[in-house]
Amino acid sequence: MMISRFVLAILLVCGQSALAHAEEDIFAEYRAMFGDDSPAILVEMDGEALWSTAAGEKAVSLETCDLGLGPGVVDGAYAQLPRYFQDADKVMDLETRLLWCMETIQGLDTIDLRDQPFSEQGTPQTALEQLSAFIASRSKGLPISVPQSHPKEVEAFESGKRLFNFRAGPHDFSCATCHGQEGKRIRLQSLLKLNSPEGARESFSTWPAYRISQGSVRTIEWRMADCARQQRLPGLIFGSDFAIDLITYLGVQANGEAMNAPGLKR
Amino acid sequence: MSLDRRHFLSVSASMIGALVAGVALPFRLLAQQARPEAGFAATDLASAYAALGGNPEPSNDIVFTSPEIAENGAVVPVSVVSNIAGTTKISILVEKNPNPLTAVFYIAEGTEPSIQTRVKVAQTCNLYAVVEANGKLFSASRETKVTLGGCGG
Amino acid sequence: MASPMRIRATMMNGATEVKVLMSHPMETGQRKDSSGALVPVHHIKDVVAKHNDKVVLQAEWGAAVSQNPFLQFKFSGGAAGDTVSVTWNDNKGETRTDQVTLR
Amino acid sequence: MTIRPTSTLTLVFGVMIISACATNNPAPSPAENLLTRDPVATSFRPQGQASLERLAQDDVQRICSEYEGREIPADLVAMISAESASSVVFPADGNYFGDWRAGKLIAETGTGLQSNDDPSKPNGGNCYACHQMAPDEIAYGTIGLPLVNYGKLRGTSEAILKYTWTRLWNSHAYNACSHMPRFGANGVLTEQQLKDVMAFLFDVESPVNKEVVSP
Numbered sequence: 001m002m003i004s005r006f007v008l009a010i011l012l013v014c015g016q017s018a019l020a021h022a023e024e025d026i027f028a029e030y031r032a033m034f035g036d037d038s039p040a041i042l043v044e045m046d047g048e049a050l051w052s053t054a055a056g057e058k059a060v061s062l063e064t065c066d067l068g069l070g071p072g073v074v075d076g077a078y079a080q081l082p083r084y085f086q087d088a089d090k091v092m093d094l095e096t097r098l099l100w101c102m103e104t105i106q107g108l109d110t111i112d113l114r115d116q117p118f119s120e121q122g123t124p125q126t127a128l129e130q131l132s133a134f135i136a137s138r139s140k141g142l143p144i145s146v147p148q149s150h151p152k153e154v155e156a157f158e159s160g161k162r163l164f165n166f167r168a169g170p171h172d173f174s175c176a177t178c179h180g181q182e183g184k185r186i187r188l189q190s191l192l193k194l195n196s197p198e199g200a201r202e203s204f205s206t207w208p209a210y211r212i213s214q215g216s217v218r219t220i221e222w223r224m225a226d227c228a229r230q231q232r233l234p235g236l237i238f239g240s241d242f243a244i245d246l247i248t249y250l251g252v253q254a255n256g257e258a259m260n261a262p263g264l265k266r
Numbered sequence: 267m268s269l270d271r272r273h274f275l276s277v278s279a280s281m282i283g284a285l286v287a288g289v290a291l292p293f294r295l296l297a298q299q300a301r302p303e304a305g306f307a308a309t310d311l312a313s314a315y316a317a318l319g320g321n322p323e324p325s326n327d328i329v330f331t332s333p334e335i336a337e338n339g340a341v342v343p344v345s346v347v348s349n350i351a352g353t354t355k356i357s358i359l360v361e362k363n364p365n366p367l368t369a370v371f372y373i374a375e376g377t378e379p380s381i382q383t384r385v386k387v388a389q390t391c392n393l394y395a396v397v398e399a400n401g402k403l404f405s406a407s408r409e410t411k412v413t414l415g416g417c418g419g
Numbered sequence: 420m421a422s423p424m425r426i427r428a429t430m431m432n433g434a435t436e437v438k439v440l441m442s443h444p445m446e447t448g449q450r451k452d453s454s455g456a457l458v459p460v461h462h463i464k465d466v467v468a469k470h471n472d473k474v475v476l477q478a479e480w481g482a483a484v485s486q487n488p489f490l491q492f493k494f495s496g497g498a499a500g501d502t503v504s505v506t507w508n509d510n511k512g513e514t515r516t517d518q519v520t521l522r
Numbered sequence: 523m524t525i526r527p528t529s530t531l532t533l534v535f536g537v538m539i540i541s542a543c544a545t546n547n548p549a550p551s552p553a554e555n556l557l558t559r560d561p562v563a564t565s566f567r568p569q570g571q572a573s574l575e576r577l578a579q580d581d582v583q584r585i586c587s588e589y590e591g592r593e594i595p596a597d598l599v600a601m602i603s604a605e606s607a608s609s610v611v612f613p614a615d616g617n618y619f620g621d622w623r624a625g626k627l628i629a630e631t632g633t634g635l636q637s638n639d640d641p642s643k644p645n646g647g648n649c650y651a652c653h654q655m656a657p658d659e660i661a662y663g664t665i666g667l668p669l670v671n672y673g674k675l676r677g678t679s680e681a682i683l684k685y686t687w688t689r690l691w692n693s694h695a696y697n698a699c700s701h702m703p704r705f706g707a708n709g710v711l712t713e714q715q716l717k718d719v720m721a722f723l724f725d726v727e728s729p730v731n732k733e734v735v736s737p
Contacts, residue, residue, distance in 0.1 A: 026335050027333075027335065027336075027337040029333050029335075030333035030335065030337050030342075030343070031337070033331075033333055033343035033345075034343060037438055037440060037489055037491075039440055039486075039487035041425050042422060042423075042424075042425055042440055042442045042487060045423060045425060046422055120452065120453055121450075121452075121453075122444050122446060122450065122452065155559075159559070159561055163561060163562075164590075165587045165588075165590035165591070166562065166579075166587050167579065167583040167584075167586050167587045167590075168576060168577055168578070168583055169572075169576045169577075169635075170576065170635050170708045170709070170710055171635065171708070171710065172582070172583055172586070172701075172703055172704060172708070173703075174590065176590045177665075177701045178665065180590065181665070183664075184663070184664050184665045185663050185664050185665075186651045186652065186663040186665065187413070187650060187651055187661045187662065187663050188337075188413050188660070188661045189337075191665075195591070212337070212338045212340060212341045213338045213340055215340065215444070215445075215485075215486035215487055228566075229636050229637050229638065230636065232572060232576065232635045232636055232637075233566060233572060233576055233637075234566040234567060234568050234569050234572040234573060234574050234576060234637060235567045235568070235569030235572070236565060236566060237564075237566060240561065240564060240565030240566070241559055241561035241564060241565055242562065242564075242566070243565065245561055266337045301464065301465065301479045302479065306479075340486065341486070342485070343489075360483060364447075364449065365481055365482070368480070368481050368483040368484060369478060369479070369480045369481065369484055370478065370479040370480075371476065371477070371478045371492075372478070372479075373476065374473075374474055374475050374477070374494070376475065376494055376496065377475045377476055377493070377495070378434070378492070378493040378494070380492065381490070381491070381492055382489070382492075383484065383489055384484070384485040384488065384489045385483055385484055385485055386447070386483045386484070386485055411660075413660065413661040453638070
């Protein structure tokens with residue numbers, strides 16, 4: 001009797017909080033009006049074309065690039081990144097892996113792309129953004145399964161978990177400042193608790209995403225770099241350990257969730 | 267070609283002559299002739315209306331949808347469905363934009379008087395759908411709130 | 420060089436629903452880039468949609484249509500093998516036409 | 523901006539952390555022992571006004587990172603609170619109030635000190651990112667407590683003015699490891715800007731203190 005009452009009380013509390021959450025999402029109507037017509041598809045199309053376009057000193061396409069599931073396998077690859085790659089002896093996310101393939105397979109000079117991996121607003125999307133949109137779209141509906149079998153993959157996760165709480169800069173911000181609590185928002189923007197599976201699932205499964213405010217597809221590395229900017233930190237280096245570790249931390253927590261990227265965000 | 271008659275009436279007489287004569291004119295030329303430049307240049311609702319042909323009469327036969335509150339004013343989905351017989355033209359106006367007139371759609375015969383698109387809304391204000399049918403103008407309006415999301419930086 | 424559009428045309432109950440996404444910056448001329456300079460106005464001015472050779476929709480646009488514009492409309496008719504084409508022209512004289520075949 | 527260099531305080535804190543670890547915290551997991559790299563040291567480059575110095579944590583940042591989401595040992599709380607409270611600089615002229623209109627703008631402005639911000643422009647306080655303030659502004663965040671009718675509800679006694687100034691200057695004085703930036707202590711806002719924010723909170727004419735109209 002006591003127990004059932006206790007359970008009932010919990011159910012009531014949970015039910016209420018779920019309701020409150022639904023009421024709070026005042027942008028639900030707005031987002032619903034987009035249907036499944038995200039401009040991200042335009043970038044996916046460009047990325048698909050780019051994937052099979054010959055480039056670089058060796059004048060070959062990226063079609064033999066190994067994204068973790070074997071040379072040339074695109075379907076499902078994004079749902080299993082970041083992961084450890086023997087040839088590079090590193091944990092790599094999709095974006096660093098793509099640069100690796102451009103350099104090693106195509107003999108492409110990637111200095112400019114490394115320096116400016118993300119397009120400026122109003123300028124064409126970079127190769128990296130186009131390819132990311134395309135490759136992510138080919139994992140749609142597949143369960144996220146970011147591996148934790150190699151010691152370096154475990155290390156990246158543990159490091160990311162710690163970095164999530166790293167407070168620094170003139171504002172004392174860490175990732176946890178905004179993304180460490182349930183049900184909070186900044187202005188009207190709902191915040192996900194990213195050190196929990198629920199929040200990580202919702203977030204990780206929807207990057208890359210078409211950012212409405214910028215009219216561009218943005219990648220998860222961009223999200224990390226832009227968080228660092230808003231944290232008032234110096235520039236986050238593309239493909240750095242800080243970025244990859246945090247992405248791994250998010251991805252592993254999100255394991256099991258179906259990929260649904262590119263997403264659509266404010 | 268069964269495009270809206272009214273649209274063609276604004277084309278110069280010589281061009282109509284050419285059309286009647288069956289001379290294939292590039293469509294673009296016609297479109298440019300028809301563009302309501304004064305409407306797009308207007309900086310307030312009243313002068314945009316004037317350029318479209320006058321003040322519309324509010325009508326419940328237009329189903330105009332825009333979100334009550336937009337997460338980002340740069341992209342606001344809008345939907346217009348006209349239940350007014352003989353609808354030939356649908357315009358969308360955003361009252362407080364620098365230039366309220368945003369888009370004009372010419373509905374050909376056989377095309378449903380129903381349009382969905384996405385527009386920029388600079389600040390919280392009324393959005394208007396103006397429908398032209400049988401030479402008369404009708405309108406419906408909706409307020410969309412534009413808010414600040416995110417960190418503001 | 421303008422990127423391709425994405426056109427989806429679906430036959431339903433004797434009519435054809437068309438959804439178009441166009442790749443275009445739709446600059447208002449009022450936005451500043453990261454160096455503070457005004458980005459020149461650059462927007463689609465007119466759009467023409469055809470079912471085979473017949474014009475089914477025409478539009479005139481200002482700069483306040485959103486970036487990467489979306490357009491949805493429906494015309495009566497449409498049979499497998501028919502084409503639906505969309506053409507846009509912008510204020511810089513750029514143009515792009517794409518088409519799909521109904522099936 | 524002042525990032526306090528490591529000082530004698532660090533020694534004290536260091537000893538306390540070690541003892542705290544020994545008593546309150548489980549030993550690091552084997553996985554944590556695997557950590558061989560230092561991502562903070564290798565992952566950033568100076569950009570705009572954001573130099574690499576910003577990565578150096580002061581004592582408060584280090585302790586609060588360590589205890590994020592966990593209970594902070596009471597002695598560390600006492601230490602942080604005391605240290606934070608003692609460093610508050612109150613207005614030299616004894617006047618707490620500036621212009622509420624300027625304060626409103628500061629509360630609404632989210633820019634300042636980011637790598638892409640113009641350092642010649644004043645920093646924002648971005649209060650609205652986390653707090654509800656004027657009842658008619660719907661775009662407010664919820665990380666911090668609501669501040670609707672702040673002055674109206676609390677009055678303007680010397681005690682409440684000092685308390686509020688301290689909260690703005692260094693929130694850790696009352697709430698160790700608070701998520702609120704140390705606007706005064708870290709030089710995010712100037713004394714005049716803090717006065718403007720105070721006016722926005724307390725002035726009877728400020729929108730913050732206007733009647734709450736139920737919809």
